Amino acid sequence: MSSNYREDFLVDLFARMQPVTFPPGFAIANAAMDSDRLYLLKYGIVKMALPDGSTLGTLNPGDFFGENGLLGEATWRNSAGMTVEYHALAPVWCMVLSRVHFVEVVDEYPMCVHEDLAAEIKKLRATRAIQHKRRRIFLAPLASASVCRLGR
Numbered sequence: 001m002s003s004n005y006r007e008d009f010l011v012d013l014f015a016r017m018q019p020v021t022f023p024p025g026f027a028i029a030n031a032a033m034d035s036d037r038l039y040l041l042k043y044g045i046v047k048m049a050l051p052d053g054s055t056l057g058t059l060n061p062g063d064f065f066g067e068n069g070l071l072g073e074a075t076w077r078n079s080a081g082m083t084v085e086y087h088a089l090a091p092v093w094c095m096v097l098s099r100v101h102f103v104e105v106v107d108e109y110p111m112c113v114h115e116d117l118a119a120e121i122k123k124l125r126a127t128r129a130i131q132h133k134r135r136r137i138f139l140a141p142l143a144s145a146s147v148c149r150l151g152r
Contacts, residue, residue, distance in 0.1 A: 009109060016101035022088040030085040035069035035076045036099040044092030048078060049085050056084060070102045071120060 017040070022028055028039065031051055039046075046059040056078065059065060065086060068077060078084045 009105070012105045012108065013097060013102065014095075016105060017095040017097045020094050020096045022092040022094070024088055024090050026088045026092075028086040028088060028092070028094075029066065029076045031076065031083060033076070035066060035073055038064060038066040038070050038097045038102070039086075040064045040095040040097075042093045042095060045089040046092055047087045047089050049087065051083060051085060056082070058089065059086070070097070070099050072099075 019042075020039075022044075028046060029035070041059050041061050041063050043061055046063075046065075048056045048059060048065070050056060065078075066076070076084055076086070
């Protein structure tokens with residue numbers, strides 16, 4: 001994106017964000033919910049976990065999640081491409097940008113912004129394809145071992 005538009009674009013995005021709070025234990029995002037918004041954590045602690053509940057890490061003020069949902073990804077995933085859930089560990093305050101508001105802002109800018117976003121979406125899809133292939137390669141021996149153990 002041209003530096004001429006970058007600051008204005010970010011200001012316009014932030015202007016469309018809404019404050020949202022969550023109580024401790026609340027499921028902010030999980031597999032049953034559409035990945036259609038970006039969360040910018042302003043206060044509190046959020047647990048990032050696998051769907052089975054295994055904790056992958058925590059997010060703190062200044063961290064964010066859901067950015068790939070703005071680019072059209074439907075499932076909540078971390079940067080490694082793993083399906084994840086986000087839960088408030090303490091009272092949480094976030095600024096939230098929905099995909100609808102994101103698209104509205106993008107539509108207000110010249111075509112070069114659209115082209116930059118299209119390039120980012122292409123990169124994201126290529127990354128996800130590589131991650132999917134790596135998971136299949138990694139999990140194949142584990143699946144064979146399970147079958148062998150079950151066959152005994």
